[in-house]
Structure formats: structure tokens, C-alpha cells
Amino acid sequence: MAKIALITGATSGIGEACAHTFAEQGYHLILIARREQLLEKLAETLKQKHQIEVKKIQADVRDKENISYVLETLPAHWKEVDVLVNNAGLSQGLDPIDKGNTDDWDTMIDTNIKGLLYVTKAVSGWMVERKKGHIVNxxxxxxxxxxxxxxxxxxxxxxxxxxxxxxxxxxLPHGIKVTAINPGMVETEFSIVRFKGDTGRAKKVYDGLEPLIAQDIADAIWFVVSRPPHVNINDMLIMPTAQANGSIVNRN
Structure with a gap:
């Protein structure tokens, strides 16, 4: 039977690139995303191109009750998840602490931390029962x-x-791998979301340098997932060549 990967934030950026990469490797997919039309289009494309099965879940990982319900009511065979990619995440605003928008804070905390936890709680439970699985955060x-x-x-x-x-x-006692993938500057919708649709300001983030693209991160994720059973890549930090750390870049 084909393996199953569950990907959150699946309709753009790193999530979408992961969906294509895992589909190319013959995985059946559970795709979770908020935007229904994009989700429908992506699922249809992947099914036609790779002859795989795709389970679509239109949901917001921040909604604890809903995300828990839709996961727990999946048919039993869809709960045999081999790989979970916790990709859903975002940044809102770029303000000093005294000028921060508390609604933005709530959105980031609810998505990046709590949403990841809600999905992980359900899926890790299935993995524990099967004594195998790989979680990529x-x-x-x-x-x-x-x-x-x-x-x-x-x-x-x-x-x-x-x-x-x-x-x-x-x-660890259940044989489940956990990998952290930590990108530097990746040109996706990330900066557009951070600056709330200001595409000009978002574009300036990458002026004068060549950032990573979503496929670079999807390739890294596939690398760690495809290691032999006795090998786990604990933590990977991936930067464009033009970036030294979180704040120092070389712009031509």
C-alpha cells in the first residue's frame, strides 16, 4: 500500500511544493488548507498527474474544535499517516513591541504554535498506535x-x-522521527502576508539577492524523509547563500 503524507498549509509556498514532491514519490496525500478553490485545484492536478489519492480538508488549524473533529472522523485507512508536515504558519506585522498589534500576536500564536499542536496531537496518536511515523515541523x-x-x-x-x-x-519510545526544518529567506507569500497584501514592501525584502524558493525546502524535506529507518535528521537550518543570519544579508 502506498504511504500517506499529511501536509498543512498545502495550497501555497512550501506546503504546495511538498504536495507536488510527495505526489511524485507516489504518496497519497491529506491536504489541509483554508482556501477551498486552491485546494480543489491542487488536488485535481495531483490526482491527474500522479494517479494518487488525495483527501482534501478545508479547515483552519487555529480552530481547535473543527480541526480535531475533521481529523478524528477520517476513515481508518486515512489515519495510517507516515509523514506529517506541519507547514501552516505565518508572520503578521513587523513592529517594535510597544507598537505591536495584539490581534496580529494572537494570529501568530494561534497558528504557529497552537495550530501545530492541535494537528500533531491527533496525528501523533495514530503514529504511536502503529509504532512508526515521521513528523516534520x-x-x-x-x-x-x-x-x-x-x-x-x-x-x-x-x-x-x-x-x-x-x-x-x-x-522516542514509539520509533517516531521528529525533524525540524528551519529556513532563512524564502520567497513565497510569506512577506505578502506579513505586510498584509503590500506587494511592493514584500518585494523589497528580497531586493538585491537570490532567496530560496519553496522547492528548495521541499527538496530538503524529502531528503530527511527518505533517509533509512535508523537515521533521523534532527535539525536543519537552510539559508540562501546571500544570507548569514536572521538580519545580515549581502545585497548586490
């Missing part, structure tokens, strides 16, 4: 260091970094 350079005006976003990704370590300890 998408973090960030912002989870390794803090940069100016990144305050709450950096805090959420530091929390994900801690959760990676905690999950790895808790799930």
Missing part, C-alpha cells in the same frame, strides 16, 4: 535567533524549536 531562522521587530513571530518559532525537542523525547 517547519520552523525558521527566527526560531534560532531574534531580530529587530520580530519579537512575537520569533517567540512563536522559538516555541516550535522547543516543541521539536520535546516531541522527539516523548515519541
Amino acid at each position: 517547519i520552523g525558521s531562522i527566527a526560531g534560532k535567533e531574534v531580530y529587530a521587530n520580530g519579537n512575537v513571530y520569533c517567540a512563536t518559532k522559538h516555541a516550535v524549536d522547543a516543541l521539536n525537542k520535546g516531541m522527539r523525547i516523548d515519541l
